[in-house]
Amino acid sequence: MGWNGLFKTLVKKLGPLKALIIASEAGRVTRKYPFEPPLISEEFRGKIEIDENKCIGCGACVNVCPPNALTMEQDNDTKVLKYFIGRCIYCWRCIDVCPTGAIRGTLEFELATNNIDDLHEMVVHEVVKCRVCGKPVTTIAMKDFVLEKTRYAEEYIDLDPYCRKEKFIKAIEGRFGYREQQ
Numbered sequence: 577m578g579w580n581g582l583f584k585t586l587v588k589k590l591g592p593l594k595a596l597i598i599a600s601e602a603g604r605v606t607r608k609y610p611f612e613p614p615l616i617s618e619e620f621r622g623k624i625e626i627d628e629n630k631c632i633g634c635g636a637c638v639n640v641c642p643p644n645a646l647t648m649e650q651d652n653d654t655k656v657l658k659y660f661i662g663r664c665i666y667c668w669r670c671i672d673v674c675p676t677g678a679i680r681g682t683l684e685f686e687l688a689t690n691n692i693d694d695l696h697e698m699v700v701h702e703v704v705k706c707r708v709c710g711k712p713v714t715t716i717a718m719k720d721f722v723l724e725k726t727r728y729a730e731e732y733i734d735l736d737p738y739c740r741k742e743k744f745i746k747a748i749e750g751r752f753g754y755r756e757q758q
């Protein structure tokens with residue numbers, strides 16, 4: 577074996593030793609998680625929290641949630657915003673679009689559980705029904721939110737879209753003598 581071969585053999589044999597020397601010089605660079613808390617930066621994104629007192633049930637967050645972790649279900653009396661944490665990718669897009677600041681990002685990420693119910697959260701809203709046809713129109717919280725922004729909506733806010741259109745047409749008709757062609 578020439579010098580070249582001897583050198584290669586030495587490097588090969590000393591490889592792990594070299595790694596040990598470097599590691600001992602650097603000291604321990606990992607944490608004993610979960611026996612000590614992990615290092616989390618301020619930019620870290622964890623699960624979201626929805627404040628049921630601020631949520632108006634508008635559905636904006638549902639529309640932008642990429643994995644459908646947020647969904648909305650409505651029946652005749654209630655509109656329910658559902659959050660399934662198991663699907664959440666912690667993108668926080670919902671926070672950006674919420675008009676009332678009802679969603680807050682947290683640093684929480686340790687969410688493992690043996691009970692799937694722990695991963696479901698919901699906000700239940702009572703609905704406003706159309707004063708003409710009785711169909712559900714919007715949530716009470718949404719009605720209050722809109723009326724706070726503009727009193728002009730008072731006449732139309734508790735009308736179903738069809739009844740609203742009818743009322744609008746009648747108003748135009750009364751003013752200009754015009755009737756939409758059927």
Ligand code: SF4
Nearest residue numbers: 641664665667668670
């Ligand atoms: S953080 Fe992203 S994935 Fe999670 S609920 Fe909000 S929009 Fe959906």
Ligand code: SF4
Nearest residue numbers: 631632634635637674
């Ligand atoms: S108020 Fe915010 S949290 Fe509630 S449904 Fe609208 S966007 Fe979602």
